[in-house]
Amino acid sequence: MRKLIVFNHVSLDGYFVDANGGMDWARPDNKDAEWSRFVADNASGDGMLLFGRTTYELMIRYWPTPMAAQHDPIVAERMNSAPKVVFSRTLDQASWNNTKLVKGDVATEVRKMKQEPGPGMVILGSGKVVAPLAQEGLIDEYHVVVNPVVLGKGRTMFDGIREKLKLKLSKSRSFSNGYVFLCYEPAA
DSSP states (O other): OEEEEEEEEEETTSSSEETTSGGGGGOOOOOOOHHHHHHHHHHHHHOOOEEEHHHHHHHHTTSSSHHHHHHSHHHHHHHHSSEEEEEEEOOOOOOOOTTTEEOOOOHHHHHHHSSHHHHHHHEEEEEHHHHHHHHOOOOOOEEEEEEEEOOOSEOOOTTTTTTTTOEEEEEEEOOTSOOOEEEEEOOO
């Protein structure tokens, strides 16, 4: 069975987007070589990227651009070449390279995808995708990067969860830029 991972940045007060839906606060202010290697290593893995419509539209505005290739060449190459799925009932087409548009029920579609052969899958951003999949027990790992910023308002990636999710910490790592990486798995 294919593994499904969520990778998201969150503020110290638990938001993954600010009050305006933005994530510009998640970019480090200072250069950190160890963090840069961590990001590049994560981007170099095999696997399929999953997005909701909002995150897909944010990603396609940056990663296929010359600016992304110049500033983040390893990550840009991976983002552009990786197979991608965007879940949306409102998009008519997905124009980014190697992207499939899926209009069906997110949980039903991901359940089928997990049964197919192939490498793992990673959800980036996409709280409206994360919440229903978490509730259905379809997420195998939650990779959360806590950023040293307090937003005061925003939205969590778990908005809409109806029942408590019990998780256990399986890995952690801190960086000199103040970021803390936490990996959680569903508790047995």
